[in-house]
Amino acid sequence: MKTRKYLTTFGIVAALAVAHVFAWRGAEISPGALADGWHGMARFLGEAVPPDLDWATVVQPGLEACLVTLAMGLLGTTLSVPIALALAVLGTRGRNPVVFQLARGIMSLLRATPEIVFGLIFVTAVGLGPFAGVLALLTHNIGVMGKLWSEAMDEVDPGPADALRVSGANGAQVVANAVLPAVVPALVGLLLYRLDVNVRSSLTLGVVGAGGIGFLIYQSIQLFQFKQMATYILMVLVVVIVVDLFSAAVRRRLAR
Amino acid sequence: MDTALSVKGLRKSFGDRTVLNGVDFRVDSGELVVLLGANGSGKSTALRCVVGLTKPDAGEVKIAGKTSAAMVFQQIHLVRRRSVIDNVCAGGLAGLPLSRSLAPVLFPKELKERAMSCLERVGLADRARDKASKLSGGQQQRVAVARALCQGAKVLLADEPVSALDPAAAKQVMDLLAELAHEDGLAVAAVLHQPDLARRHADRVLGLLHGEIRLARPAGELSESDIDALYAPDLVVEA
Numbered sequence: 001m002k003t004r005k006y007l008t009t010f011g012i013v014a015a016l017a018v019a020h021v022f023a024w025r026g027a028e029i030s031p032g033a034l035a036d037g038w039h040g041m042a043r044f045l046g047e048a049v050p051p052d053l054d055w056a057t058v059v060q061p062g063l064e065a066c067l068v069t070l071a072m073g074l075l076g077t078t079l080s081v082p083i084a085l086a087l088a089v090l091g092t093r094g095r096n097p098v099v100f101q102l103a104r105g106i107m108s109l110l111r112a113t114p115e116i117v118f119g120l121i122f123v124t125a126v127g128l129g130p131f132a133g134v135l136a137l138l139t140h141n142i143g144v145m146g147k148l149w150s151e152a153m154d155e156v157d158p159g160p161a162d163a164l165r166v167s168g169a170n171g172a173q174v175v176a177n178a179v180l181p182a183v184v185p186a187l188v189g190l191l192l193y194r195l196d197v198n199v200r201s202s203l204t205l206g207v208v209g210a211g212g213i214g215f216l217i218y219q220s221i222q223l224f225q226f227k228q229m230a231t232y233i234l235m236v237l238v239v240v241i242v243v244d245l246f247s248a249a250v251r252r253r254l255a256r
Numbered sequence: 257m258d259t260a261l262s263v264k265g266l267r268k269s270f271g272d273r274t275v276l277n278g279v280d281f282r283v284d285s286g287e288l289v290v291l292l293g294a295n296g297s298g299k300s301t302a303l304r305c306v307v308g309l310t311k312p313d314a315g316e317v318k319i320a321g322k323t324s325a326a327m328v329f330q331q332i333h334l335v336r337r338r339s340v341i342d343n344v345c346a347g348g349l350a351g352l353p354l355s356r357s358l359a360p361v362l363f364p365k366e367l368k369e370r371a372m373s374c375l376e377r378v379g380l381a382d383r384a385r386d387k388a389s390k391l392s393g394g395q396q397q398r399v400a401v402a403r404a405l406c407q408g409a410k411v412l413l414a415d416e417p418v419s420a421l422d423p424a425a426a427k428q429v430m431d432l433l434a435e436l437a438h439e440d441g442l443a444v445a446a447v448l449h450q451p452d453l454a455r456r457h458a459d460r461v462l463g464l465l466h467g468e469i470r471l472a473r474p475a476g477e478l479s480e481s482d483i484d485a486l487y488a489p490d491l492v493v494e495a
Contacts (some may be wrong), residue, residue, distance in 0.1 A: 159333035163400070166307045166327045166408040168350030169357075177346045178360040181335045 044226060051234060052227035061217060063234050069212035070239065072130050073199030076137025077145075077191065084142045088149035104150070110143025115201050121209040133210030137198050145194050152186040153179075185254040192247035199243050203236060213239070260285045260443030260463070261306065261325065261411045266315035268301055268467075275301045275406040276312070277467035285320070285410065288437040288444045289456040290475070293464035303327065303413045306349060319411050320443075323350065326404035330416035332396045336389035340380065340399050343388050347403035367406075370484035375404040377440075392476050394425025401432060414446035418453065426450075430457040436472060451483045 053059045090105035118136035126132050160178040169177070206214020213232055220229040259282045266279040275298045283289045291299045297298045304310035306317050307327045319325050326347070334479045342360040345450050348367050356362050375381045378398040383391060388399060397417055404412055414433060418426035430446075434457045437444040448454050454475060461478050463471030463486045471482055 157331075157333075159329060159331050160335050162309055163327070163329065163333040163403070164346055166309060166324070166351065166418055167347045167404070169346070170350075172354055173349045173352075173357050177349065178335055181337055185337070 048226040050227065051062040051230035052225070053231060058228050058231050062213060062232050065211070065213040065216050065232075066239050068130050068234050069202050069206075069214065070199060070243075072133045072137060072202040072210070072212055073195060073243075074204070075134045076198045076202065077142055077195045078139040079134065080141040081191070084146040084149060087142065087146040088153060091146065091150040092153045104147070107143045107146040107150070110139055111147060112143075113140065115140045115205060116208055119205045119210055123209055128209035128211070130211040132208075133202055133205040133212065136205055136210065137202060139252060140201075141194055141198060144160075147189060148190045148194075152190060153183055155186075156182050189251045189254055192250055196240075196243050196247045200240060241246055258285050258320065259283070260320040261445065262316075262318045263306060264318075266305055266314040266317070267313045268298075268305060268310065269313060276305070276315075277466050279315070279464070279467065279469055281462055281469055281472075283411065283443040283445045285443050286437055287317045287455060287459040288434050288446065289460045289462060290446065290458035291447045291462050291464060292449075292451060292454055292471075292483070293447075293488055297464040297486075299464050300415050300466040303445070303447060305417050306413060315335065319409075321408075321410035323407055323409045325411040325413050326407040326409035327334060327413040327415065328400045328404050328417050330419045332393070332400050332420075333402070334388040334396055334400060336387070337446070338387055338388060339384070340386055340391065341368065341371055341375065341384040343399055344374055344402045344406050347371075347374075347406035348408065350407070370408075371402070371406050374405040375399070377405060378402045384494075392425065394421050394428055397421060397425070397429050398432060401436075405436075409442075411443045411445070414444070416447050416449060419449055426453065428466070433457070451478070454478065 087103045089108055090099050091107060093100070115136045118134060118139045122132040122135040122139075126135065156179060160182060161174050164174045164178045202210065202212055203214035203217070206212050206216070207218045209215065213236055217229055217232045217236070220226070220232060262282040264280050266276050267274075268276040275296075277298075279298065279302055281289075293299045294475050301310055305312040305315070306319075306432075307325050309327075315457055318494050335346070338346075338360065342363075345360065345363050345367050348370060352364070352367070372381060372384065376382055378401050380391075380395060380402065383395065383399075388396060391399065400425070401412075401417075412433070417433070418429050421429065430453055433444050433446060436442045437459070455478055456475075458475040461471070461475050462469055463482065465471075465486055470487065473482065
């Protein structure tokens with residue numbers, strides 16, 4: 001019995017080792033290339049400091065673009081709420097298996113497709129700009145948030161709902177007074193987490209022309225304006241930290 | 257005495273495991289009946305069948321009064337984030353229109369007043385505004401009793417109401433259940449795991465074994481051999 005256990009452990013470790021060897025080759029890992037090319041990076045970074053802090057040409061457009069980025073992240077999150085909620089409810093356990101599989105299937109499909117692919121698709125429909133970005137974010141977010149919400153709903157203790165059902169309350173009364181109060185803090189927490197992620201994702205969407213500060217970073221790299229790029233990255237840093245602090249503070253309050 | 261709850265021929269199987277094999281009992285207004293029995297003897301299933309949380313395969317349940325039976329649970333099952341008074345109100349939602357029952361701010365004034373008097377009955381009116389999670393386990397169970405009272409039922413069931421409580425809190429809750437029977441005239445049936453508590457608080461004791469009532473005694477006449485027979489380990493069928 002003990003020998004078998006050791007053999008299993010050995011087998012798992014060996015399989016992991018083999019997987020890493022293949023992955024190393026597949027990803028074309030080459031520490032030598034990194035060592036040889038370090039001065040390329042150093043020059044790049046050297047040219048980025050000091051950041052360009054010219055108000056009219058860099059800082060002001062940067063701040064405006066930050067607002068666009070925040071707006072994209074916000075709308076990409078909130079506009080996905082109705083459909084995500086519907087799919088989440090349909091995707092909870094204990095439902096008709098066909099409905100359950102269909103809802104989970106739709107969510108998996110939307111989750112598996114990266115925002116940037118949705119971005120490229122929507123750009124062809126509505127043209128370049130933040131609107132395409134919002135559409136891309138919300139489509140992907142329906143899949144991710146729907147799944148997270150489904151799982152949160154599955155984990156709710158059925159006890160308080162049972163207690164109200166016993167007292168003769170109807171389905172809507174049970175949901176409103178037992179299920180929702182228990183699940184809403186978790187749902188809001190996940191919503192804020194997704195807001196945090198979506199603000200960061202909207203940066204990469206700038207690359208496919210969805211606007212915002214991500215687009216300015218991409219543009220400044222294309223034009224070799226590394227000092228401008230540095231300013232924009234610092235701005236992104238501030239935005240990301242602020243959103244993160246905000247969502248963490250709200251989640252902490254909800255947990256109490 | 258008038259019978260408030262009568263159960264006849266209750267049967268329930270889960271797969272090929274028979275949990276209730278024809279259970280008959282009644283509970284009168286004004287008495288506290290305790291159901292004893294080993295794990296898996298069918299006590300909790302019997303209560304869940306009475307309130308409709310589990311659908312029996314056969315049998316008849318008759319309940320006096322306009323509403324169904326009320327129930328309190330071992331795990332208490334309060335909504336922890338809501339206030340004590342809102343939790344109690346939630347017991348009285350049956351029959352209210354949705355426009356008055358979807359959120360605590362919409363609850364009618366009469367409901368709030370009724371909930372408040374139920375809280376007074378369990379001695380926790382001063383904690384009405386506190387969040388349910390701020391109360392101790394024993395206090396939370398008394399709030400759950402108040403929620404059950406707010407339903408206005410004549411029959412109160414309790415599924416292991418004190419198993420999660422310390423002895424002092426357990427005594428308080430059992431005293432409360434006995435008072436509700438003796439002073440307020442409710443028919444109270446409680447599933448317990450502690451024969452001592454049954455002796456001290458109950459009027460009558462029923463013993464379940466293998467899904468059947470094998471014992472019915474006034475609590476004062478409950479003997480050690482009665483209890484040994486109910487809990488004898490060689491008689492317990494492992495599921």
